[in-house]
Amino acid sequence: MANTILEVKNLVKYFPIKKGVFRKTVGWVKAVDDISFNIFEGETVGLVGESGCGKTTTALSILRLEEPTGGQIKFDGRDILKMKKDDMRKERKNMQIIFQDPYSSLNPRMKIKDIIAEGIKTHKIKGGRQVYKRVGELLELVGISPEFMDRFPHEFSGGQRQRIGIARALALEPKIIMCDEAVSALDVSIRSQIINLLKDLQNKFNLTYLFVAHDLSVIKYISDRIVVMYLGKIVEIAEKHELFNNTIHPYTRALISAVPVPNPDYQKERIILQGDVPSPVDPPKGCRFHPRCANATEKCSQSEPKLIEVKKGHFVACHI
Amino acid sequence: MKNNKKTILEIKDLKTHFFTEDGVVKAVDGVDFKVYEGETLGIVGESGCGKSVTAFSIMQLLDYPGKTVGGKILFKGEDLLEKSEAEMRKMRGKDIAMIFQEPMTALNPVLTIGFQISESLRMHFKINKTEAMKKSIELLDKVGIPAPEQRVNEYPHQLSGGMRQRAMIAMALSCDPILLIADEPTTALDVTIQAQILELMKSLLRDFNGSLIMITHDLGVIAEIADRIAVMYAGKIVEYADKKTIFHNPSHPYTFGLLTSIPRLDMEVERLNVIPGIVPNPLHFPDGCKFNTRCKFATNKCREEEPVLNELENGHLVRCWHSDKVIEEAKKIF
Numbered sequence: 001m002a003n004t005i006l007e008v009k010n011l012v013k014y015f016p017i018k019k020g021v022f023r024k025t026v027g028w029v030k031a032v033d034d035i036s037f038n039i040f041e042g043e044t045v046g047l048v049g050e051s052g053c054g055k056t057t058t059a060l061s062i063l064r065l066e067e068p069t070g071g072q073i074k075f076d077g078r079d080i081l082k083m084k085k086d087d088m089r090k091e092r093k094n095m096q097i098i099f100q101d102p103y104s105s106l107n108p109r110m111k112i113k114d115i116i117a118e119g120i121k122t123h124k125i126k127g128g129r130q131v132y133k134r135v136g137e138l139l140e141l142v143g144i145s146p147e148f149m150d151r152f153p154h155e156f157s158g159g160q161r162q163r164i165g166i167a168r169a170l171a172l173e174p175k176i177i178m179c180d181e182a183v184s185a186l187d188v189s190i191r192s193q194i195i196n197l198l199k200d201l202q203n204k205f206n207l208t209y210l211f212v213a214h215d216l217s218v219i220k221y222i223s224d225r226i227v228v229m230y231l232g233k234i235v236e237i238a239e240k241h242e243l244f245n246n247t248i249h250p251y252t253r254a255l256i257s258a259v260p261v262p263n264p265d266y267q268k269e270r271i272i273l274q275g276d277v278p279s280p281v282d283p284p285k286g287c288r289f290h291p292r293c294a295n296a297t298e299k300c301s302q303s304e305p306k307l308i309e310v311k312k313g314h315f316v317a318c319h320i
Numbered sequence: 321m322k323n324n325k326k327t328i329l330e331i332k333d334l335k336t337h338f339f340t341e342d343g344v345v346k347a348v349d350g351v352d353f354k355v356y357e358g359e360t361l362g363i364v365g366e367s368g369c370g371k372s373v374t375a376f377s378i379m380q381l382l383d384y385p386g387k388t389v390g391g392k393i394l395f396k397g398e399d400l401l402e403k404s405e406a407e408m409r410k411m412r413g414k415d416i417a418m419i420f421q422e423p424m425t426a427l428n429p430v431l432t433i434g435f436q437i438s439e440s441l442r443m444h445f446k447i448n449k450t451e452a453m454k455k456s457i458e459l460l461d462k463v464g465i466p467a468p469e470q471r472v473n474e475y476p477h478q479l480s481g482g483m484r485q486r487a488m489i490a491m492a493l494s495c496d497p498i499l500l501i502a503d504e505p506t507t508a509l510d511v512t513i514q515a516q517i518l519e520l521m522k523s524l525l526r527d528f529n530g531s532l533i534m535i536t537h538d539l540g541v542i543a544e545i546a547d548r549i550a551v552m553y554a555g556k557i558v559e560y561a562d563k564k565t566i567f568h569n570p571s572h573p574y575t576f577g578l579l580t581s582i583p584r585l586d587m588e589v590e591r592l593n594v595i596p597g598i599v600p601n602p603l604h605f606p607d608g609c610k611f612n613t614r615c616k617f618a619t620n621k622c623r624e625e626e627p628v629l630n631e632l633e634n635g636h637l638v639r640c641w642h643s644d645k646v647i648e649e650a651k652k653i654f
Contacts, residue, residue: 050510187366189595192581221583258515260540264563273512276480
């Protein structure tokens with residue numbers, strides 16, 4: 001495989017819980033708690049997990065849109081957590097994000113040409129008349145007629161808005177794009193249009209994606225490798241076929257079995273997890289999954305399993 | 321075999337329109353279907369296809385500017401559209417109950433779970449408060465809520481999303497309804513919680529002798545729970561058949577498009593199929609077949625004349641002029 005483009009090492013992000021008149025910190029939400037993984041150039045890494053597992057926080061921390069509490073993030077060999085604000089802003093030219101909700105992530109008072117041009121102007125990629133020419137090219141690239149560039153976001157449908165969001169991300173010719181639930185809010189027939197568009201753009205520009213989603217079917221389709229998170233921790237990392245054919249972690253197994261498959265003849269054994277995901281404020285001791293795990297032993301409630309490589313490229317955090 | 325079953329609900333040419341300032345939105349425009357005793361009918365479609373409006377029309381819970389302007393809703397042979405509001409109120413919750421998508425907004429935040437469940441019990445049956453509370457605890461236990469004696473006195477915000485949905489199911493089942501309508505009951509939940517709720521619903525259905533209408537956009541959910549499926553597009557049913565037929569022999573281009581455009585765990589595809597374009601604006605539906613603007617099989621006939629819901633074989637209805645071409649294409653894939 002190609003070079004490592006992004007290296008996340010021991011990333012930690014805690015959010016303080018403040019209470020009382022003096023806003024004293026009474027506890028921490030351990031959203032992301034010591035995770036490490038790599039992303040190689042040109043690949044798509046799927047980051048999957050349920051609400052509150054820390055997958056979005058991970059994506060935002062990598063961009064420093066949320067300031068990480070600790071750890072190291074190396075992008076192209078440079079430690080971006082040590083960068084000054086100004087340098088970081090320049091670095092973000094190479095790292096873009098597409099948000100989940102195409103309604104709230106576009107400024108309703110700006111014409112779409114200005115939304116897309118904002119980054120081009122800030123980073124001085126093009127100047128003068130060239131700016132809007134570039135905007136036109138970008139719109140065409142994502143399948144929107146450049147004639148519409150004088151319109152406002154509300155004049156577009158959800159799918160078109162997501163295309164505009166993609167054009168905005170592409171405007172800076174980034175190397176890596178974080179897709180934070182980029183297709184989750186879209187209807188089925190629109191979703192496949194956007195997924196195909198993202199794949200085409202990846203081939204065309206050799207983009208790297210970190211694709212954050214809760215939908216395993218989408219993740220399986222789009223990713224090369226998959227990272228599974230549970231309650232702020234990574235429980236399993238593997239190449240996608242390896243992950244589905246040779247699932248090791250009990251949480252991953254339960255997650256895969258929970259996905260409803262649109263085929264009435266598809267036989268499978270469903271593993272039903274008991275209870276809900278515990279609160280990240282006070283996560284269970286030992287393995288965070290042990291209270292819901294059918295195979296949990298004494299050891300699981302005592303010590304936390306480390307993420308170890310069980311097979312080339314297949315990492316699991318489980319005692320069993 | 322199915323035709324021997326008793327019909328619980330029959331919808332005939334239902335039309336529900338919204339009279340907005342910009343014009344009339346024909347959200348439901350001529351929908352017909354039947355629900356038999358003990359079966360689960362799945363209604364599937366994308367946002368705005370009219371599936372939820374159909375449900376609200378049956379319950380007659382539509383708000384201004386929505387109005388049912390035509391058709392019949394025959395529940396056990398009686399037309400619900402001719403009933404007065406007082407008569408409807410007696411039926412809602414008792415004969416026909418509903419499970420909503422968002423349990424946080426559907427439950428009253430300032431009343432305890434127990435109060436909300438016993439409210440309908442006390443309204444429809446002559447029982448006192450203590451008995452109603454006792455029954456509520458039983459119901460909560462039945463839907464798998466741990467420590468129901470304690471939970472019954474809690475407020476919705478003290479419950480997790482999955483627990484709230486369980487409480488809402490308990491509430492819907494409280495008066496043993498003949499017909500249960502579930503509007504996207506698992507959409508707001510995480511996958512592992514969704515699996516819990518689906519398994520719960522399946523096990524409850526086994527000893528629940530009423531019928532269920534399951535409304536969802538998720539083809540996976542519908543494949544698990546429904547017996548028969550109606551696919552809706554732009555206010556109309558475009559295909560209607562038993563579950564296996566829909567998934568293995570789709571005959572409407574929209575059904576075919578939906579099935580091939582979703583990434584699936586049971587199939588590997590190089591590239592997803594795409595239904596081009598977007599759902600047309602309900603204020604300006606195209607002439608002829610409503611799907612013609614997005615259909616690769618569309619001909620001049622489709623642009624001029626709206627197809628009727630035509631029976632292909634026993635119980636398999638399709639609204640398309642060119643279903644033979646779709647069947648051919650589907651054979652290659654499914």
